[in-house]
Amino acid sequence: MRPILMKGHERPLTFLRYNRDGDLLFSCAKDHTPTVWYADNGERLGTYRGHNGAVWTCDVSRDSARLITGSADQTAKLWDVSTGRELFSFRFDAPARSVEFGIGDTLAVVTTDNFMDHVPTVQVKRIADDIEDQTEESALVITGIKGRINRAVWGPLNRTIITAGEDATIRIWDTETGKLMKESDKESGHQKTISSLSKSSDWSHFITGSLDKSAKLWDTRTLTLIKTYVTERPVNAVDISPTHDTVVLGGGQDAMNVTMTDRRAGKFEAKFYHKILQEEIGGVKGHFGPINALAFNPDGRSFSSGGEDGYVRLHHFDHDYFNIKM
Amino acid sequence: MQPIHNTAPVRASSRITIHENHAHIKAKPRNHIPRRTRPAIKKKTYATRPPNHVSHLQPPKSPNARGRRTNRTTNRDRLDGKEACRNRTMAAAAAMQLQQQHHRTERWGDLLDDGELGLEALLPPKVVVGPDAQGLKKVIEYRIDDDGNKVKVTTTTRVRTVRRSKRAIERRAWAKFGDAATEVAGSRLTMVSTEEIILDRTSRDSSSSGSKNDEASNDSLTKTNKDGGGFLMVCRTCGKKGDHWTSKCPYKDLASQQSLTSLDMPPSSDDSASQGGGADNKSAAYVPKFRRLGPDNTSGAEVMRRRNDENSIRVTNLSEDTRDPDLAELFGQFGPLSRVFVALDRATGVSRGFGFVNFVHREDGERAIRKLDKYGYDNLILHVEWAAPRPNN
Numbered sequence: 001m002r003p004i005l006m007k008g009h010e011r012p013l014t015f016l017r018y019n020r021d022g023d024l025l026f027s028c029a030k031d032h033t034p035t036v037w038y039a040d041n042g043e044r045l046g047t048y049r050g051h052n053g054a055v056w057t058c059d060v061s062r063d064s065a066r067l068i069t070g071s072a073d074q075t076a077k078l079w080d081v082s083t084g085r086e087l088f089s090f091r092f093d094a095p096a097r098s099v100e101f102g103i104g105d106t107l108a109v110v111t112t113d114n115f116m117d118h119v120p121t122v123q124v125k126r127i128a129d130d131i132e133d134q135t136e137e138s139a140l141v142i143t144g145i146k147g148r149i150n151r152a153v154w155g156p157l158n159r160t161i162i163t164a165g166e167d168a169t170i171r172i173w174d175t176e177t178g179k180l181m182k183e184s185d186k187e188s189g190h191q192k193t194i195s196s197l198s199k200s201s202d203w204s205h206f207i208t209g210s211l212d213k214s215a216k217l218w219d220t221r222t223l224t225l226i227k228t229y230v231t232e233r234p235v236n237a238v239d240i241s242p243t244h245d246t247v248v249l250g251g252g253q254d255a256m257n258v259t260m261t262d263r264r265a266g267k268f269e270a271k272f273y274h275k276i277l278q279e280e281i282g283g284v285k286g287h288f289g290p291i292n293a294l295a296f297n298p299d300g301r302s303f304s305s306g307g308e309d310g311y312v313r314l315h316h317f318d319h320d321y322f323n324i325k326m
Numbered sequence: 327m328q329p330i331h332n333t334a335p336v337r338a339s340s341r342i343t344i345h346e347n348h349a350h351i352k353a354k355p356r357n358h359i360p361r362r363t364r365p366a367i368k369k370k371t372y373a374t375r376p377p378n379h380v381s382h383l384q385p386p387k388s389p390n391a392r393g394r395r396t397n398r399t400t401n402r403d404r405l406d407g408k409e410a411c412r413n414r415t416m417a418a419a420a421a422m423q424l425q426q427q428h429h430r431t432e433r434w435g436d437l438l439d440d441g442e443l444g445l446e447a448l449l450p451p452k453v454v455v456g457p458d459a460q461g462l463k464k465v466i467e468y469r470i471d472d473d474g475n476k477v478k479v480t481t482t483t484r485v486r487t488v489r490r491s492k493r494a495i496e497r498r499a500w501a502k503f504g505d506a507a508t509e510v511a512g513s514r515l516t517m518v519s520t521e522e523i524i525l526d527r528t529s530r531d532s533s534s535s536g537s538k539n540d541e542a543s544n545d546s547l548t549k550t551n552k553d554g555g556g557f558l559m560v561c562r563t564c565g566k567k568g569d570h571w572t573s574k575c576p577y578k579d580l581a582s583q584q585s586l587t588s589l590d591m592p593p594s595s596d597d598s599a600s601q602g603g604g605a606d607n608k609s610a611a612y613v614p615k616f617r618r619l620g621p622d623n624t625s626g627a628e629v630m631r632r633r634n635d636e637n638s639i640r641v642t643n644l645s646e647d648t649r650d651p652d653l654a655e656l657f658g659q660f661g662p663l664s665r666v667f668v669a670l671d672r673a674t675g676v677s678r679g680f681g682f683v684n685f686v687h688r689e690d691g692e693r694a695i696r697k698l699d700k701y702g703y704d705n706l707i708l709h710v711e712w713a714a715p716r717p718n719n
Contacts, residue, residue, distance in 0.1 A: 003519045008505075023494040033505065038498075042516040047504030064493065084503035272525065282527035286519070313519075321525055 003286060004042035006312040008035045013306025015057045016295040019064040024081075025295070025304055026067060027312050030054035034069050036081065039297060039304075042314050048079045050086045057098050061105040066127075068108055070096030076110050078127070078134070088134045090125060093118045098151045101127070102158040107139070109161055111149040120149050122163055124175065142178050145171065151197040153206070155220055162220070164194040164208055172223055182223040189225070190216065195235060195251075201242040201298070209235030215249050217275070227278050233267040237293050243300030244322070245275040250291030250305055270294060270305050281324060286313050449476065457485040636664065637691045638713035642680040644668065645704035649677070656703070657683045661690025682713055 011030035018025055018039060025039040033047045034055050053073030060067050060081065067079040072095040078088040090096075094115030101108050108127050114120040122142040128134040147166030155162055160181065161173045168191060170184035184190075192212035199206040205226060209215040211234040217227040229249060237250040252268040268290055269283035289308030296303045302316040449468040456463040465481045502509070509515070561575045641653065654666040668681035685691040691712070699710040 001523055001525075002521075003523055005517045005519055006515060007517070008515050021491045021494045023490065023497060035504075035506075037516075044502070044506040044509065044515055045500060046502055046506045049504055064497065082497070082500050082503075269526070282525045284523055284525055286521075286523055315523070318525065324527075 022298040209238035252290030640713040660694040
């Protein structure tokens with residue numbers, strides 16, 4: 001395959017997200033402007049100007065009308081996807097690290113970092129249909145997690161919120177009461193910071209990537225460990241193929257060491273593993289920095305990766321990918 | 327979801343165009359459109375003309391039809407103007423193709439006016455076949471090249487129908503915003519990689535699974551050996567049975583020397599291995615791989631030299647017919663040989679008139695030299711002597 005290289009960002013990529021139809025790709029980077037691209041040819045559609053800090057994360061509503069972004073400028077912003085107009089800005093006391101729309105797009109979960117004196121929080125915001133009615137109030141605030149929360153996502157039917165972060169523990173919270181329901185097992189779980197979390201297309205299971213050089217597949221309801229994928233480098237990004245039994249892991253050595261070693265030593269490939277057999281299928285090279293973000297297209301025919309090098313690489317799979325036999 | 331076919335809307339429009347033309351055939355004179363406006367029309371037309379509708383636009387056969395031609399152009403202009411908005415992207419893609427067509431069809435009127443002979447009018451019309459079930463569309467065109475030859479051009483293209491949601495199509499038409507709206511045309515933010523990237527499956531997957539299989543097969547072989555009693559796994563170096571393969575023999579470094587010095591000795595079994603083990607311990611110093619002697623390392627220069635120089639006798643002034651067996655027969659009378667070699671010309675295969683014989687025992691060699699030097703063989707007088715050691719040894 002000949003990947004499409006998108007050089008719209010001037011700083012390392014932080015997050016990639018496809019919309020539900022798979023025709024738009026949203027990219028976030030440490031420069032201040034999230035960008036949207038056409039996912040088939042990589043043409044830039046627009047940018048969302050207004051943040052004043054690194055943008056850590058984004059999510060797009062199911063109808064691709066609204067975009068929510070979380071930034072280090074201590075805000076999360078709602079945007080009109082088609083025009084790039086800023087609709088609303090949620091202000092926080094700390095950088096917003098993770099955002100996600102719940103089912104129905106009427107709720108959004110936002111996490112804030114531990115910053116200055118503030119403890120990390122998970123906050124649920126109501127998203128009004130009419131932007132005039134939008135308020136900044138939080139419907140629910142969850143505290144009590146030590147260490148930064150890198151990712152918070154909704155569980156099935158918006159009944160739970162799953163969090164993962166620096167303390168290497170995955171927690172499931174009840175959204176009605178805000179109480180902790182389940183916690184991942186310390187023994188079998190990750191040993192170091194969990195850097196990424198991605199749900200399967202049906203939300204029945206999810207994968208977490210950690211700096212302990214492994215990725216783990218968990219059941220969403222019971223939080224039981226299903227599979228473990230061991231790699232050679234810290235994992236920064238993970239995703240699950242929506243159509244095939246593959247998962248993709250991205251990572252690489254710490255950015256600070258990159259210039260001191262050979263490119264090959266960095267292991268900056270996106271590694272494909274068989275989801276069930278846990279065996280490595282292969283790697284896709286290309287980035288010359290660690291991979292920070294990975295996303296499969298919802299049609300499963302392409303995936304994109306964003307690296308510390310500031311490039312988004314959009315890969316349309318070759319025919320033989322679909323015929324891989326293990 | 328609805329299928330999008332690139333050419334579909336355009337085709338419809340051109341049909342309308344033609345329909346309208348009939349009403350105007352006689353109404354408009356040939357030069358209804360002032361000539362000075364023509365270039366502009368021309369330009370517009372070929373930017374928006376549908377790619378596969380040229381078959382309708384063949385140069386007319388009668389002067390009467392000429393009016394129709396011009397007329398058609400105007401009508402299309404009007405219709406395609408609207409069309410152009412919708413099919414902006416398509417038009418760009420088709421532009422190149424159109425340019426060629428324009429060359430033939432559009433110029434016809436001008437040609438007659440300019441008094442040129444419309445050679446191209448004699449060409450067969452363009453034929454479009456397909457798209458068939460595989461989506462293959464064949465376009466057969468004729469043109470006249472620079473040398474005046476008639477050329478048939480067959481273009482085969484694959485038409486792919488992409489299914490996209492309605493919403494996605496709407497989003498395609500969105501105007502650019504933010505930085506993208508002010509983007510410079512040559513900014514080249516999006517590039518297709520020049521490098522072909524493959525899903526690299528060789529890395530660990532094949533090697534690890536391969537070695538695993540090897541081990542498995544090894545195990546199964548050894549097991550059957552042990553169970554069945556008959557030993558398949560016999561080390562050719564130390565003669566041990568069922569313990570390891572020849573390539574994995576722990577004594578292979580030493581055994582090779584033994585085999586060189588005592589070629590005719592039958593391979594001893596376990597006792598030689600134990601000897602080897604003792605010798606192995608003696609030479610504890612590290613020996614670089616290329617200096618090691620062993621059956622695996624026959625390519626090593628050291629080994630070759632050693633083998634060649636051991637009791638080696640050079641025989642010169644051999645007749646051209648002499649081959650290895652002849653030499654072996656001649657020298658074999660004096661004692662066991664470890665090597666017989668007649669130098670052959672690599673290109674022609676003819677003997678170069680000399681050879682080497684290695685004896686296992688030096689005294690046999692001495693005897694052979696005494697007897698065979700100056701010996702008449704095949705009507706030539708042989709010259710037999712100890713082969714001089716290599717200068718660099």
